[in-house]
Amino acid sequence: MLGQAQGQAQDQPSAAGDYSHSEMELVAGIRLQADGRFLYGLTVGALDETAQGRWRWVGNRIEFESDPRPVAPTITAGKVESAPGEPFALRLLTPDGRDMPGVDLRIDYDKGDPLVSYMAGGPFVVPGDDGHIARSVTFSMAPVRLQSPPLPLNPKDGTVAIFLLSPGDFGVVDMTGSYAEVAGDVLTLHRAEGEMQFRRVRGGSEMGE
Incomplete structure (x- = not known):
């Protein structure tokens, strides 16, 4: 079981917050909660993806674990x-x-x-x-x-x-094994399908409550 984000090394930056990515026909967001939970969502064309689970610092990167694990179709x-x-x-x-x-x-x-x-x-x-x-x-x-x-x-x-x-949990992606790197306000998410950059949202949330 992954630990909560509060257990990160003392020299790690505070990563909790909302991050967004948008381009033509694609909108995505990640919320890193201070209690170690995360929310993820993406919409592109007719495809919607969601995920939730836990995150923690491991060395110089953030690792994700889906919780609960989605059932594959x-x-x-x-x-x-x-x-x-x-x-x-x-x-x-x-x-x-x-x-x-x-x-x-x-x-x-x-x-x-x-x-x-x-x-x-x-x-x-x-x-x-x-x-x-x-x-x-x-x-x-x-x-x-x-x-x-x-x-x-x-x-x-x-x-x-x-x-x-x-369908099982169709549209719910398994983020276990994915990780992110944070540099300033930029979070780079690495998944098996590729990588995507998100930017921290200041002064508001784009993912809802």
């Missing part, structure tokens, strides 16, 4: 539906039956290179021919720890393979 194979006259396709559906956009996919064939693409929010037509047959699809979305195993495909024109998303 999963994907399983569903039924195969008839689509007369249409090429073979696949769909990724949420529990309410809607197409899930923004999820990366990889299609492996019996020979040759895999196809890497993404779900745009509707049926995905799987390219292939008699000498280039799709054998499996793998779905992934790194920020929310979505990673399916290779799921078998049986490509036949006139059919649609349905896959089902079990």
Whole structure:
């Protein structure tokens, strides 16, 4: 268990406060509370991320631990539906039956290179021919720890393979293992997906209570 921020070394600066980042179509914020808790949020396009947990100084950097740890989403194979006259396709559906956009996919064939693409929010037509047959699809979305195993495909024109998303804590990112460096009013967050710089908010909060 991570300790509270008050247990930091005496020579560390006070990092508690609100930090924000904004650019075209993206807004993000981090709140480091004096009791050692943190809140994180990001909005970009149709994607929303949140996180909460604990933070502490470890040496010259701040380390994060999500608390509670989010439950990762999963994907399983569903039924195969008839689509007369249409090429073979696949769909990724949420529990309410809607197409899930923004999820990366990889299609492996019996020979040759895999196809890497993404779900745009509707049926995905799987390219292939008699000498280039799709054998499996793998779905992934790194920020929310979505990673399916290779799921078998049986490509036949006139059919649609349905896959089902079990969301878990979809949209809640696991910050455990992430860390930040603070220099003056600038906080640089390091995650597996990359790094982002935040600037301390003076005289107010942008994250709400």
